[in-house]
Amino acid sequence: MTFTCRQCGSCCMFLGDYIVIERQTGPFSFDCESVSTGTPFRAQVDEDKRAIFLDDSFPGQHPHACRFLRPDGNLLRCTIHRDSPPQCKFYRCVVMRILDTEGCLRGTVRGTLDLHSDDPALRAVWEQVVKERPKDDGEAEAWIAAFLKRKGYRVE
Ligand code: SF4
Ligand code: SF4
Numbered sequence: 001m002t003f004t005c006r007q008c009g010s011c012c013m014f015l016g017d018y019i020v021i022e023r024q025t026g027p028f029s030f031d032c033e034s035v036s037t038g039t040p041f042r043a044q045v046d047e048d049k050r051a052i053f054l055d056d057s058f059p060g061q062h063p064h065a066c067r068f069l070r071p072d073g074n075l076l077r078c079t080i081h082r083d084s085p086p087q088c089k090f091y092r093c094v095v096m097r098i099l100d101t102e103g104c105l106r107g108t109v110r111g112t113l114d115l116h117s118d119d120p121a122l123r124a125v126w127e128q129v130v131k132e133r134p135k136d137d138g139e140a141e142a143w144i145a146a147f148l149k150r151k152g153y154r155v156e
Helices: 045-052 057-061 120-132 139-151
Strands: 019-026 031-033 039-044 069-072 074-078 097-100 104-110
Touching: 019 039, 039 074, 045 097, 057 069, 097 139, 120 139
Parallel strands: none
Antiparallel strands: 019 031, 031 039, 069 074, 097 104
8 A cells, every 4th residue: 555645744743842953054954853763863954945944934833843844835844855854754644544335434544553443343343453463564554454355344
């Protein structure tokens, strides 16, 4: 299942305490730290995003958002896409949408392979998933999709 980020920015809206600017080293360059992993990194604002980065009204209005997030039309974009830390690059908010036979959305699976669903039937099926899935996440994703399909769900 291929994940495509829609650049809605919602995953970055509360990461201001986790992606921290330690110092500005040039007009568009920064020494930063990814606090959750304690990893320092250097970031330069992407050339094509410098104009939107310079407008700092958004971080002023959203103090908990990552300092590098900016609106761009209908999108909220990471302005250091090239230099963002690995956990940002590999983050996948939703890797599976689970639908019933009528096409109604019953739940979603995040990149961490946990279920988000209020549906009791799907939650019961998921208990089996948790018990039986392969330990390796790489193998588990395809296994879970096949398992849910055998249980009558559509997986997108
Ligand atoms: S990873 Fe998901 S939540 Fe984050 S910007 Fe992309 S689509 Fe939005
Ligand atoms: S560095 Fe970019 S992707 Fe990571 S939290 Fe900030 S805006 Fe989001």
